[in-house]
Amino acid sequence: MTSSSSPSRKALSKIACNRLQKELAEWQVSPPSGFKYRVSDNLQRWVIEVTGAAGTLYAGETYQLQVDFPEHYPMEAPQVIFLNPAPMHPHIYSNGHICLDILYDSWSPAMTVSSVCISILSMLSSSPAKQRPQDNDRYVRNCRNGRSPKETRWWFHDDKV
Amino acid sequence: MAAAAEAEEEVRQEVEAVASVYGDDCRVVRGFPPHLVVHVRPHTADDSSQQFVELFLGIKASSQYPKAPPHVYAVESKGLDENRQVYLISSIQNKARELSCYPMLVTLCEEAVEMLSNMNHPAGDCPLCLYPLVKENDGSALPFMKLMSCYHCFHSDCIMRWWEWLQNDDTDSKKSSTAATTEVIHASEGLDLSSSAKHHNVSQHKGLCPVCRKVFDEKDIEHVRDLLGANTSQLASLSIDLDEDEKEVLHSESEKIRQEKFASLFNLQQERNGLIEPKKDLSIQPGMYIPRPPSAPTASEGDTVDDSSEDTTTSTSGTEPLNQTNSTGGTTKHNSSSGHRRRHRSHASRRQPHGQGQPARQQWQRKGGDTSHQ
Secondary structure: OOOOOOOOOOOOOOOHHHHHHHHHHHHHHHHHHHHOEEEOOOOOOOEEEEOOOOOOOOOOOOEEEEHHHHHHOOOOOOOOEEOOOOOOOOEEEOOEEEEEEEHOOOOOOOOHHHHHHHHHHHHHHOOOOOOOOOOHHHHHHHOOOOOOOOHOOOOOOOOOO | OOHHHHHHHHHHHHHHHHHHHHHHHEEEEEOOEEEEEEOOOOOOOHHHHHOOEEEEEEEEOOOOOOOOOOOEEEEEEOOOOHHHHHHHHHHHHHHHOOOOOOOOOOHHHHHHHEEEHOOOOOOEOOOOOOOOOOOOOOOOOEEEOOOOOOOOOOEHHHHHHHHHHHHHHHHHHOOOOOOOOOOOEEHHHHHHHHOOOOOOOHHEEEEOOOOOOOOEHHHHHHHHHHOOHHHHHHHHHHHHOOOOOOOOOOOOHHHHHHHHHHHHHHHHHHOOOOOOOOOOOOOOOOOOOOOOOOOOHHHHHHHOOHHHHHHHHHHHHHHHHHHHHHHHHHHHOOOOOOHHHHHHHHHHHHHHHOOHHHHHHHHHHHHHHHHHOO
């Protein structure tokens, strides 16, 4: 359901490993508020709990983000999806895929897990309504073979939410 | 009334004084009450490569000036993180309060120059690897560079690795039209040209700063390449994404051209003894034996051969350094197996274009003839 079976991934490069260890160490010193890293010994897959910010549609609700890192992180963007159940949001598909430009075309290696998390929370917080994207069913059907959202050709048209 | 006019005249003269001291760096928004924007730089003896911070300082006074101190603010700054900028502005504002009743415009600007000179070092971590640019205790560090357009600093190795990644990615996305990201944009006039032309002209590229996405000139990167002379380590990192399925990229026209460009650059560097051996994956421990790479004989040999046999020299010395890196990799195999594998692959792949023999070499010559990248 959550396409957690990502295609046979390659191990992290040495550079990616160093960078992730550094990110994790910094996360442990000052985690972004609203997020909790679920401890695991798998550096290549982080599971992060998100709690909706107070005063927003998702206040008090908790969701789980799964972040998978490619061999050449941070040159390549990580794959970030919500685990089931994904929050109802106009840019979040029911299979957990997130339509957010920085995860795909606008990724920059200067971004971190922490900055991505903050962007996602801000996207949640500015949601006007709890609803699925208009093309949810079609999109999710097309992804049934466990396709990664990184293989999707995304259109980013809405910069308000 | 006369006194007021006189006071205004004095203030106007003071503004003129600032304008004449700072010349083009001073923009007078309004003569009276004074409103100036002054481009303030640290003392670096006009060496822009040594400049890591700068500030456009706004000074806006009321008609009560100089009795009432002017408002001081940052219009724009480069290289200053928020803390340092806040500190700088509040210090100058305090100075303005201290100097109430006196003409102070030039003094405030000078104060800003002094403070900037003390702050003239890059702060924080490399945005790419997240390790410090400059180590605070001993001042030692990996070499770093700065983008001239935004003053964001990076370890030289880190930015080069990213740049090579983009170049590869760009080639890649041209072959298969996946939604691959390239943060490389074409210079506007070169847009049609470079997409239609067979020769993928790298020099028409500009990049976007990974931090602020401001456009920077490729010259910034070329400069680092020259400084590092790090073609050997580049060759290693070039092939970081080399897979079975990506091998076809390596056989593509543009990739060949690019590799040949590197090979020729490499030879040039080698001739000038400008090569620094890669040290990235090599952790030196006490008592460890590091073999001296046998590069010198080849280089001198290359100097003595005549023009007619030059292309053979090119192809041999093109593969030579990879053998070296490979042997270095062998010594460190136990502590970086992935690094070794990567080098090994790069070795195998880099040989392919040369391995094709005659056609590849001819192409190198042709390329060298009609374009002058160096």
